[in-house]
Amino acid sequence: MKGKKQPDDRRNNMKRFCLVAAILLIFSAYAHADVTYKIKKGDTLSGVSKKFNVSAKEIRSLNNLKKSSKLKIGHTLIVKKAGPKTYTVKKGESINRIAKKFNIDAKELKDINLLDSDSLKPGQKLLLEAEPEIETAKINLEKEIENISESEEIAQMNAKDRVILFAKKFINIPYKFGGNSIMGIDCSAYVQRVYSLIGITIPRSARLQFKEGKIVDRDSLSIGDLVFFRTYASFPSHVGIYLGNDLFIHSSSKGKKVSIDSLKTPYYFKRFIGGKRFIIDNAEIEITKQLQEG
Incomplete structure (x- = not known):
């Protein structure tokens, strides 16, 4: 056999x-x-x-x-036109030189490869164009966000529901330090982008965002509030959007993407420094008016 x-x-x-x-x-x-x-x-x-x-x-x-x-x-x-999809960096080459060689915008080349700086190493492989599935996902997400933004039905929703709706549309978008696009985005750019979609303008950095808005302690957090942390610096260096039930959504350098985490996680629990409120609902406006009149 x-x-x-x-x-x-x-x-x-x-x-x-x-x-x-x-x-x-x-x-x-x-x-x-x-x-x-x-x-x-x-x-x-x-x-x-x-x-x-x-x-x-x-x-x-x-x-x-x-x-x-x-x-x-x-x-x-x-x-x-068909062409090479990747390129191996040679000694002495820079982002600008490689971008010029293949007629690509240097910033776009960095975005495609999720590079935080211009420094390259010999032997490093670079993508010369975005992977088709990533490019397709980017285009689809941008179209979906645009359609939602223009929807009359969405416009009737309250601000807190809208901010969570938009925030969750970015789940799994790659994290990139200093990034400000769907190809890669950091924590403060992410919350700034989400807030802009509901018509609220906030600063670009977590440090400056923490200086604005209404102070909120942990026990008083409400859906849509921004939650701040001290991570790699002594000042506020990380930010996310509160979802309720001790959960928040953020562009995470640890997880390398936009994801949902818990404030009770030891890492974030120890580093939490406070919340800020930029979304004021009608009930809060009414209470404020009554206090002012009283």
């Missing part, structure tokens, strides 16, 4: 090897192929450029089109 089984195993292993090799070859060919799009009825050059996040000028250049050229239904356009 063993003598018969071994050749079968070898044949099966060979089949699996050939299948994997074929898949890798197909994937390799696909990964380095031009990105194309077949024109449909009603398509415009500006519409196609927005769909693929490429300028209309670049599409015209890739397809030798003039400004006066009309799109023909069924015609296939090249929307992105």
